[in-house]
Amino acid sequence: MHREQFLQKFYLRPQPNVPWQSPEMQHGFRPSAVLVALQERDHGLDLILTRRSANLRFHAHQICFAGGRRDDEDPHLMATALREAEEEIGLRPDQVEVIATLPPQPVLTRYMIHPYLGFIAPDVQLAPEPGEVQEIVRVPLARVLQHEQHFIQPIDRAIYHELVFIPLDGQVIWGATAAIIRRLADHLYPERQALYRPVR
DSSP: OOHHHHHHHHTTSOOOOOTTOSHHHHTTOEEEEEEEEEEEETTEEEEEEEEEOTTOSSSTTOEEOEEEEOOTTOSSHHHHHHHHHHHHHOOOGGGEEEEEEOOOEEOTTSEEEEEEEEEEOTTOOOOOOTTTEEEEEEEEHHHHTOGGGOEEEEOOOSSOOEEEEEEETTEEEEHHHHHHHHHHHHHHOGGGTTOOEEOO
16 A cells, blocks of 8 residues: 555545543543654555563563653644654654544553654654664554454453454564554454454
């Protein structure tokens, strides 16, 4: 999938609703933000992810988007996403074309993650910050949007009721990152929403 194909699909229909969209439902959650960065390559769009450093206290080795909690100095959550992307993968704010916000995603640590979707130019070079990022993980966007390759486990939680797992070369994208990817897949391909693999 290339940029123009993506944009046609993305703007064709409204984004999926989430039950925690309202400010009332988000009460008590701390704000954070991530950058869902897409970069055009010869084969199409790559989704830019990171693998967290092994020496981090929380979520070591986990594959996730660049991002983090909002600092007091951040004027808004988009600034948070862009600041974190610069700190973690060396991506300057002026190298990102933010085109949309995606539905927020709560996590058990009581953060509400606000994803910002953006494009970066093909010639932009990324560099992981070793203290936070072990490596930058590139994956063709079309590959992770395949509904039939998503594993879903129903759970009984106060706000959300399923966990999503996306296999990737012997590893697994899961948690909030996988949930955000799954929701983007539902947005682009609503006719495939019923497709998934159960976790046994």
